[in-house]
Amino acid sequence: MMRAWILPMLYLLCGAAVATGSVLEGSIGTAVALLLVFLALAALHSPLIFPRSTGAREAQRLSAADGSPIVFWRPGCAYCMRLRIRLGRSAGRMHWVNIWRDPEAAAAVRAVNDGNETVPTVFVAGLPHTNPDPAWVRGQLAPRTRRG
Template sequence: MRSWWFAGLMLIAGVVTGVGQSGPASFALAFLPFAVLGVLFSPLAFPWSLTAAQARRRSAENGRPVIYWRPGCTYCLRLRLRLGRRAGRAYWVDIWRDPEAAAAVRAVTGGDETVPTVVLPEGAVVNPDPAWVRDRLPA
């Protein structure tokens, strides 16, 4: 199951904030920013996550990048939004969903789980510039 807890937390925060408002319009204005954040930080904003093993196998076949991410990561969201439609040309792996993926990131980053971590056949880069990643995606 994909990680939805952070998106749910945003929606709950929006409801709690909106309940204190004086009318339906005020509620909607208070709730809307939290709803937008909930969608952006949910798995809906990211292509479907694979397991680390699946992503490595597919990347070995065609050389596409493997991007390790986690829900709630603003840098992951920035990368995803800046890649736009081309984001689907990479393999996305949620490190909170796959312990093997978290271990792979720790191996690359020296023991922490810093994401986004992009792995290509020539090596790995932690929190790369989105333009750099875009240049390495297939056309």
């Protein structure tokens, strides 16, 4: 759990240090702007922007029941952030598994990526897709939208 917060905390600490330096130089406006930039970076790299993670087994059980894709991800991954942001509200219709919280999930990702923990790895109908295009992933959700 703590591993997911290391990068956001580093952004916050660096932002505070840089902003303090700017305040000491008399540039309060610059300090506020820099602090806001570092806060935004911390938020983007935190697990907060992702839907609630489940375990790998629970995600597999839920996916078998509802047919939704499973996304294996980790905090701080730029490609995971890109996928999450580009999916928008559709992201909540998938099952998200944080590989840093679930060793079984990390093992599943390594098994399909030549021993590497390459994320995002999206499983659709049991087939893995490593770092797929967000438009393609959104398309995998489209059939459910048309039915409902």
